[in-house]
Amino acid sequence: MVDLAVSGPAQRPSRWQAGFGRGGQRLWLGSALVVLLFLVALLAPLLAPHDPIEQDLLSAQLPPAWMQGGEATFPLGTDSLGRCVLSRLMYAARTAVAVALIAASLAAIIGIAFGLIAGMFGGWIDQGVSRLIDVWMAFPPVLLSIVLAAVIGAGLTSVIAAIVVVDWTRFARVVRAETMVQLQRDYASAARALGLSRGQILRLEILPNLVPLIVTLFAVEMGIAILVEVILSFVGISVAGDIATWGGMIVEGRQVVYQAPWIMAFPIGCVILSVIGFNLLGDGLRAALDPVQRR
Amino acid sequence: MTAVLAVHDLHVAIGPRGRAANVLRGASLEVGAGEVRGLVGESGAGKSMLGRAVLGLLPANAVIAGGTIQFEGRDLLAMPEPERRSLLGRRIALIPQDPMTSLNPVKRVGAQISIMLRHHLALSKRDALERATELLTEVAIREPQRVLELYPHEISGGMRQRVLIAMAFACDPSLVIADEPTTALDVTVQRQVLQLVERLRQRHSAAVLFVTHDLGVVAKICRTMTVLHAGRVLEEGETVDVLAKPRHPYTRALLAATPRADRPAEALRPVPPALIESLWSEAHRLDGLAAAVPT
Numbered sequence: 001m002v003d004l005a006v007s008g009p010a011q012r013p014s015r016w017q018a019g020f021g022r023g024g025q026r027l028w029l030g031s032a033l034v035v036l037l038f039l040v041a042l043l044a045p046l047l048a049p050h051d052p053i054e055q056d057l058l059s060a061q062l063p064p065a066w067m068q069g070g071e072a073t074f075p076l077g078t079d080s081l082g083r084c085v086l087s088r089l090m091y092a093a094r095t096a097v098a099v100a101l102i103a104a105s106l107a108a109i110i111g112i113a114f115g116l117i118a119g120m121f122g123g124w125i126d127q128g129v130s131r132l133i134d135v136w137m138a139f140p141p142v143l144l145s146i147v148l149a150a151v152i153g154a155g156l157t158s159v160i161a162a163i164v165v166v167d168w169t170r171f172a173r174v175v176r177a178e179t180m181v182q183l184q185r186d187y188a189s190a191a192r193a194l195g196l197s198r199g200q201i202l203r204l205e206i207l208p209n210l211v212p213l214i215v216t217l218f219a220v221e222m223g224i225a226i227l228v229e230v231i232l233s234f235v236g237i238s239v240a241g242d243i244a245t246w247g248g249m250i251v252e253g254r255q256v257v258y259q260a261p262w263i264m265a266f267p268i269g270c271v272i273l274s275v276i277g278f279n280l281l282g283d284g285l286r287a288a289l290d291p292v293q294r295r
Numbered sequence: 296m297t298a299v300l301a302v303h304d305l306h307v308a309i310g311p312r313g314r315a316a317n318v319l320r321g322a323s324l325e326v327g328a329g330e331v332r333g334l335v336g337e338s339g340a341g342k343s344m345l346g347r348a349v350l351g352l353l354p355a356n357a358v359i360a361g362g363t364i365q366f367e368g369r370d371l372l373a374m375p376e377p378e379r380r381s382l383l384g385r386r387i388a389l390i391p392q393d394p395m396t397s398l399n400p401v402k403r404v405g406a407q408i409s410i411m412l413r414h415h416l417a418l419s420k421r422d423a424l425e426r427a428t429e430l431l432t433e434v435a436i437r438e439p440q441r442v443l444e445l446y447p448h449e450i451s452g453g454m455r456q457r458v459l460i461a462m463a464f465a466c467d468p469s470l471v472i473a474d475e476p477t478t479a480l481d482v483t484v485q486r487q488v489l490q491l492v493e494r495l496r497q498r499h500s501a502a503v504l505f506v507t508h509d510l511g512v513v514a515k516i517c518r519t520m521t522v523l524h525a526g527r528v529l530e531e532g533e534t535v536d537v538l539a540k541p542r543h544p545y546t547r548a549l550l551a552a553t554p555r556a557d558r559p560a561e562a563l564r565p566v567p568p569a570l571i572e573s574l575w576s577e578a579h580r581l582d583g584l585a586a587a588v589p590t
Contacts, residue, residue, distance in 0.1 A: 122355070186396040193350050193391070194411045194462070195383035204410055208401045 027284025030219075033277025040090050041097035048087035049073065052244045056082035061260045079249070079263045080256055089270055092244040096274065099156065099229040100222040103163035107225075108218055110164065111171025112210075116202050118172070119179025129176065133169045142231055149237040156239050159232050163225050171217060178213055182206050212289030216282050223278030230271050246271050297368060298325040299470045299502045300349065305362035307344055307526075309354060317582055318344045320526040321362065326470065331496065331503045333517030333534065335510060335549075337566075341526040342506045343392075346472045349504075350389055351379055367469065385415040388463040388501075390473040390492070394456035394480070398447040404458055405443030408465070415466050430461040433498075434491055453484040457491065464495045471496070473505045477512060489516055510553050514538055522546050525578035544570060 040047060050073075060082040062074050076086040118129035145162035152158040182188060183206065191205045233239065233247025246267040253264025305322045308315035318341045326332045336342045347353050349364055349371065364371045366387060371379060391397035399407055408430065409423035418426060424443065431439035434457040447455055456476060463471050473492060477485040493516050496503050505517055513520050513534060521531040522543065530543040541547040548566040 186391060186393055187399045189352050190389065190391050190397040190459075191399070192352055193383055193389035194414070195380045195385060196410070196414060197377075197380060200414070205399050205402075209399070211401070 024284065024287065026280045027288055030277050030280030030282070030284050033273055034219075034281050037093060037274050037277060038097060041093040044090040044094050048084070048090045049075065050084035050087040052083065052087045052091040053242055054083065058082065061256065061263070063260070064262055067262075076266055077260070077262055079252055080260075085249075085263060085266055088244040088249060089246070089266055092246045092249060092267065093270070093274075095156070095233075095239060095243060095245050096226045096229060099159055099163070100225040100278075103160045103167070103225040103229075104218055104221040106160070106164040107167040107221060108171050108214065111168035111173075112175050112214065114168065115172040115175025116179055116206070119176040119183065120198055120202055120206075122180075126176070129172065133173055136166070136169045139166075142228065145228055145232060146235060146237060149232055154237045154239070158237070159229055159239070162232065163228050166228075167221060167224065170221060171214070174213060174217060175210060178210055179206055182209050212286070215289060216286045219278050219282035219285055223275040223282070226271065226274055226278070297328070298365075299328050299330075299367060300324075300326040300504065301363075301365040302345065302349065303363045303365070305345065305348060305364065306360040307341070307348055307353065307357055308360050309344075309357045311356065315358065317360075317578075318357075318526050319348070319362075320578055320581055322523065322526055322528055323362075324521045324528060324531065326502045326504050328469065329496075329500055329502055330519060331493075331505060331517045333513035333520035334504060334506045334523060335508060335513055335520060336523035337508060337549075339525075340523045342508075342523050343474055344526075345523070346389075346474050346504065346506050349472060350383060350387065352389075384411055384468075385466045386468050386470065388466070388468040388471045390456075390460055390463045390471060390476045392475045392478060394452050394459055394476075397459055398455055400447055402446070403443065404445055404447065404450070408443070408458070408462055411462055412465060426465070430465055431458070433464075433495065434458070434461045436461075452480055453487065456480060456484075456488055460488070460491055460495065464499050464501065467499050468501050471501050471503045473503055473507075475507050477507070477509070485512075492516065510538070510550065522549070524574055527578060527581075529574075545574060 056078065059071065059074065059078055060080055062071055062078040062082075063069050064075065064077045064085075067077075074084050074086070076084075076089070079085055079088070114129050118126040144166055145159075148162040148165060149158045152161060179202075188201060188205060191201050196204065229245070230247040230250070233245040234251055236248075236251070239245060239248075249267040250264055253260070253267065257264050302325070303323050305319050306317065307319040308317050310316050322341065322345055324332065324334070324345075334342045334345065344353065344357075348359065349366075351371070353359070359372060366382065371382075398404070405424055405427055408427040409418075409420065412418050412423040412426055413420070416423075416426075427443055428439045431442055436442055436454060436457055442450060442454070442458075447458075450458075456479075460476070463473075471492075476492070477488055480488060489512065492503065492505075495501075505513070507513060517534050519532065520534045520537055522529045522537070522545065524545055530537060530541065530546050537546060538550065541550055545566070548564075548570055551564050552566050
């Protein structure tokens, strides 16, 4: 019997290289911004020129170093209490990243579990989960977060809880739909013909096919989580006052926006850049991991 | 000789309750140990449904309205789900119709084969991969080690079908259901696949239920055959007898309709519409009777 040739060259380009090629500039820019954010958050104590809560009332509201009246020791100037804006931005990045990672992970775990179960079992289980998602999504998310934060009490835990409680639906909805699509595929029924149980099929066959989707969603979700954290700290129900947050800095800067606009401008810029970073990363990953484009 | 598979008077209906359409109307067939039985019929005859009923892979909206399916003397329909599942892939295997979609697109070939081996034979990871290499060698795949490392989209359709055939015979099943395994392949590859199935069947001494609409394929590898139309068995017997002296007018018309390369295309003789009409009206009359009986 004649053997069939293996298609594809013997030396394949690395999957990572190929993936990054498909992701294009979005993926590069997004990853760069996100990596920068994570590095700054991780290394804040090393990078920051000052203690973020060290006050120096004599040098309050200094403009950034390159403007007239600025001082080299405060590269981005100081706020109304004379605290170093750059250092505060860096420490605030830690809060933002912590919230984004923890909240997005928990939302993903809960949402994926519900989505898989609803997608696999269908029937009344699916009906129940779907109605739950519908009802949940009818609430304005930020308002729900505020109510929740007010009920549980202010603090990092309540911010994370609020985000998780609202955003698990994002994962559940998409995972449920995709699970149903994948179950219709021939490989799923072939797996059943191999004698695998439903749980095994979900874990071993379906879930690996959902990874691109989940990774993409996760990146976007981190951006959303950062935004929600900013909103909650803006309205003052996030972490305690002495911990730097971008939302808190925006509030403080708002009061002196006419005298010292940079105090408010810098944290806003940080929020915008990191959310753009996460969205570009999500977009790029979608292209890079798309199984259709992978062949 | 006891039959490996005995389907008796099987009735299957698909669709919502009350408006269900009958797809199998009292179909019966037997497959003896080591026998290769062809199950032929036109599209919609119910031949795939019969195979799927045996495997327990009927669509969710299908109902088995009557009849029995016995495998090695045990009633599959009365069996508890886990017990039946333990037979699938191990004692009863499937060669699926479409090799392009029946492998999980995101898992390497080796991982897919070893999932099954580990599930049914409780092999260690390393033993499973070793066995997988042997299996691929058995289906005449060169460089099996390398193919195990590839993803399904990196190998050709013929190779994928061989991988699926290797998986079907991996646990020495006593019955293999081949659901039109050659339909999605081109003619040259078809022949190789048929030879392969025949060789493996002999080596593993399995019985094969070969579902197909191609009488040429049946003539080539099936010792016995069953002709199905509208969910009913019209004729069955030794392949040589049926093809040489078809008793039922439908079989005769089907044989006459087989296109041949040595005849011009105008000489194609479709099965007479009047014959099909009368067969269907007979089937519907039977439906009426079946519906009338319980009341």
